[in-house]
Amino acid sequence: MISYLVGPQMLNLLGVAILVLALAMLGLRGFNRSLNVYAMHSLLLAIVTAITGYNVANMHVYVAAVATIIIKVVAIPLIMIKLVSTMRVRQESRLLVNAPTSFIIAIGLMMLASHMARLTMPGQSPFETMLTVGIAVSMFGMLLIVLHKDAVIQVIGLLTMENGFFLVGLILTGGMPFFVEVGIFFDILLTSLLLWVYLRRMNFELKSTNTMHLNQLRG
Structure with a gap:
């Protein structure tokens, strides 16, 4: 279990900011804005990962924080920008429901996440708070995939969902084993490259990244 040297208030504040940004993605339709928020x-x-590394005095967690910046803050956005610049895609994705409805669904998911966190870590705030954030972010990422028709935004939803899983693992374990962290980051990078190939192929075949057009591939 993590022993907090840095005040839990700071982590709670960061957790709220992470949750708000994930919630904001649900109302965005523009690719560039969604990517910037991601x-x-x-x-x-x-x-948050670096603070956790400081609290548990584990250099491996610092490495995970640096890897997060290199891969998720720099590499993946550059890959996505390069991908979209080479394809003729809509700058805005269509939602299956309107923004207010998506926010209502998100509030319900947030309540469910809070309940799940209480069952896992009853009465252990701020662990419970950060676990709630991690579970909710995972659910919001899944909701992004379901609500958006454009495959590019769905990829961002998948990456957001992974961010939530990472935060849950970080809180539950107090810093995952180093080789597990490295494996996860390589999986993320490989998945991003595979999605890059998939989106390029989809755009080549259908002249669109709208997943509603996939039924055209049926024989």
């Missing part, structure tokens, strides 16, 4: 979201996650 990069800021990942930067805050890196800061």
Whole structure:
């Protein structure tokens, strides 16, 4: 369990900021804005990771924080920007429901996340608070995938969901084993490259990244 040397208030504040940014993504339709919010979201996650490394006095967690910045804040956004610049894609994604409805769904998911965190860590604030944030962010990422029709935004939803999983693992373990962290980051980078190939192929075949057009591939 993590022993907090840095005040829990700071971590709670960062957790709220991470949650708000993830919630904001649900109301965004523009690719560039969504990608910018994802990069800021990942930067805050890196800061939380670094603070956790300081609290547990584990250099491996510092390495994970640096890797988060390199891969999630820099590399993945550059890959996505390069991808979109080479394709003719809509600058705005279409939502299956309107923004107010998506926020209502998100509030319900947040309540569910809070309940799950209480069952896992009853009465252990701020652990419970950060765990709630991690679970909620994972759910918000999944909701992004479901609500958006454009595959590019869905990729951002997948990456956001992974951010939530990472935060949950960080809180539950107090810093995952080093080789596990390295493996996760390589998996993320490889997944991003595979999605890059998939989106390029989809755009080449359908002249669009709208997933509603995938039924055109049926024989």
